[in-house]
Amino acid sequence: xxxxxxxxxxxxxxxxRPFTRPYPREKQPAPERLRGKLHYNPEKxxxxxxxxxxxxxxxxxxxxxxxxxxxxxxxxxxxxxxxxAQCVQNCRFGCLEMSPAEWExxxxxKEPFTIYYGNEEDVATVLAKHTGTDAEPPG
Amino acid sequence: xxxxEHTQKAETFIVPIGPxxxxxxxxxxxxFTIEGEIxxxxxxxxxxxxxxxxxxxxxxxxxxxLYMLERICGICSHIHATAYCLGVEQLAGVEAPPRAQAxxxxxxxxxxxxxxxxxxxxxxxxxxxxxxxxYAWRDRETVMDILEALTGNRVNYSANLLGxxxxxxxxxxxxxxxxxxxxxxxxxxHYLDVVTSDPVFIQRTRGIGVMTAVxxxxxxxxxxxxxxxxxxxxxxxxxxxxxYTAFPITPVLAQAGDLEARFxxxxxxxxxxxxxxxxxxANLPPGELVLKxxxxxxxxxxxxxxxxxxxxxxxxxxxxxxSDTPDRVKVRTPxxxxxxxxxxxxxxxxxADVPMILVGIDPCFSCNDRGxxxxxxxxxxxxxxxxxxxxxxxxxxxxxxxxxxxxxxxSPAPLPPCPPALLTGMHV
Numbered sequence: 001x002x003x004x005x006x007x008x009x010x011x012x013x014x015x016x017r018p019f020t021r022p023y024p025r026e027k028q029p030a031p032e033r034l035r036g037k038l039h040y041n042p043e044k045x046x047x048x049x050x051x052x053x054x055x056x057x058x059x060x061x062x063x064x065x066x067x068x069x070x071x072x073x074x075x076x077x078x079x080x081x082x083x084x085a086q087c088v089q090n091c092r093f094g095c096l097e098m099s100p101a102e103w104e105x106x107x108x109x110k111e112p113f114t115i116y117y118g119n120e121e122d123v124a125t126v127l128a129k130h131t132g133t134d135a136e137p138p139g
Numbered sequence: 140x141x142x143x144e145h146t147q148k149a150e151t152f153i154v155p156i157g158p159x160x161x162x163x164x165x166x167x168x169x170x171f172t173i174e175g176e177i178x179x180x181x182x183x184x185x186x187x188x189x190x191x192x193x194x195x196x197x198x199x200x201x202x203x204x205l206y207m208l209e210r211i212c213g214i215c216s217h218i219h220a221t222a223y224c225l226g227v228e229q230l231a232g233v234e235a236p237p238r239a240q241a242x243x244x245x246x247x248x249x250x251x252x253x254x255x256x257x258x259x260x261x262x263x264x265x266x267x268x269x270x271x272x273x274y275a276w277r278d279r280e281t282v283m284d285i286l287e288a289l290t291g292n293r294v295n296y297s298a299n300l301l302g303x304x305x306x307x308x309x310x311x312x313x314x315x316x317x318x319x320x321x322x323x324x325x326x327x328x329h330y331l332d333v334v335t336s337d338p339v340f341i342q343r344t345r346g347i348g349v350m351t352a353v354x355x356x357x358x359x360x361x362x363x364x365x366x367x368x369x370x371x372x373x374x375x376x377x378x379x380x381x382x383y384t385a386f387p388i389t390p391v392l393a394q395a396g397d398l399e400a401r402f403x404x405x406x407x408x409x410x411x412x413x414x415x416x417x418x419x420x421a422n423l424p425p426g427e428l429v430l431k432x433x434x435x436x437x438x439x440x441x442x443x444x445x446x447x448x449x450x451x452x453x454x455x456x457x458x459x460x461x462s463d464t465p466d467r468v469k470v471r472t473p474x475x476x477x478x479x480x481x482x483x484x485x486x487x488x489x490x491a492d493v494p495m496i497l498v499g500i501d502p503c504f505s506c507n508d509r510g511x512x513x514x515x516x517x518x519x520x521x522x523x524x525x526x527x528x529x530x531x532x533x534x535x536x537x538x539x540x541x542x543x544x545x546x547x548x549x550s551p552a553p554l555p556p557c558p559p560a561l562l563t564g565m566h567v
Contacts, residue, residue: 006271006274009270010270033290034291055203056202056205057206082206086202089305
């Protein structure tokens, strides 16, 4: 029977650098498949709404301004998103992708968590329409 | 009050633990009747972390539910998603491609590795062996990194889809996984040596919480807890699912039935997992990752899906009425099956052994907390969903000062007692 079975581990650790990483001073590159912030490109979008329909967190709202002219605005709620990438899977036209680089998403206020994607003009139209009535869901 | 009366009458003392307690990481209420240092009776009350997930599934579509059910457990998330996917695929009459099934099995075994290493640390911490705790968790990071590289997340991997999986294994990843497994294998061998030879640690585990095979069978325990008592109970072997027919595992058994056996079984199971992951990587079937067409509406019917979670058998019952949302999803997690053994095994032991016996089943409280409605014929205590909702509305209306809406007699304070028909879990 041994006396102290983990003594070797402990002694060896005395001369080693700490195992923990000195984040945020040193940043490790995130894995390629990391699911970070969602990006939407309206160019190829057909407005089928499969992304928002199957979003488990109701984090996506696809606002159709003109389906024929293909004017879509995506309202993306970063704080509700569960980063499951089901929307990316659902999109047959490759309009959606999750960025592996953007994952430090904390903010001190609520505003940065609602993101509008689309042409500048269209976003402005949507914002003008929703000013004051853009009710956040309870909770 | 109850405690005082009891003390005077029988000279015993009841130690209540929880639901909020610094030593418990999750809420659960235990009452241990002790005489001196020896536990003479034990009871448990569960249900404090009830989240209404089963009811929630009825208002979400089949795809949305996948992600909600995955969040039942933060440790064994993938196996919940797998159980659900297999059940829904069974209902829809489709089967995921072989490559997807193999990847499902591989992620499940990686998850088992992470879960068992986490448990090893947790159990060592409970025994006061902090060194083992820290090193086990350090090495667990290896498998967490593998999972993150493979699926894009450390915890809720979201690797499953209805009808397949999202992510493939690339050649570069396969070699990284191999490297990680080599390191983990070496470390697991070391930990197995530690838990079976450290004299101080053995004092906390050897001969403690002994459960015989007969007892294990009678109490209906599952998973490594049962296998440590020599009972072969492993869904991967009894009813192979996913790719377990093509890549089988050998169940790991121990006969002693004590805490040490539970350590040995879980650690030896890791070698099985490493072996099967290597076999899958070497012989990954070619083909698609996901079915071309998965119906949005699932045919009406009922399905039962059983899988082996790291803690034991996980059971899913899914009923569809033909729409795009499930009619009923019932989940039974392994902790509920194993909880009865804690109450039996702690009796006659020192109070100080109780945390170790509890941690020996690898409990996960919030996973097992489900609502349970007992219907006894014309039971007046059967509260319907509408009635519960009305009571809730009335309660809060009363609290705001308007009071007594709808003519119910429920006053805002004190809280109405929990009707026996709604008791969750068990009360032994």
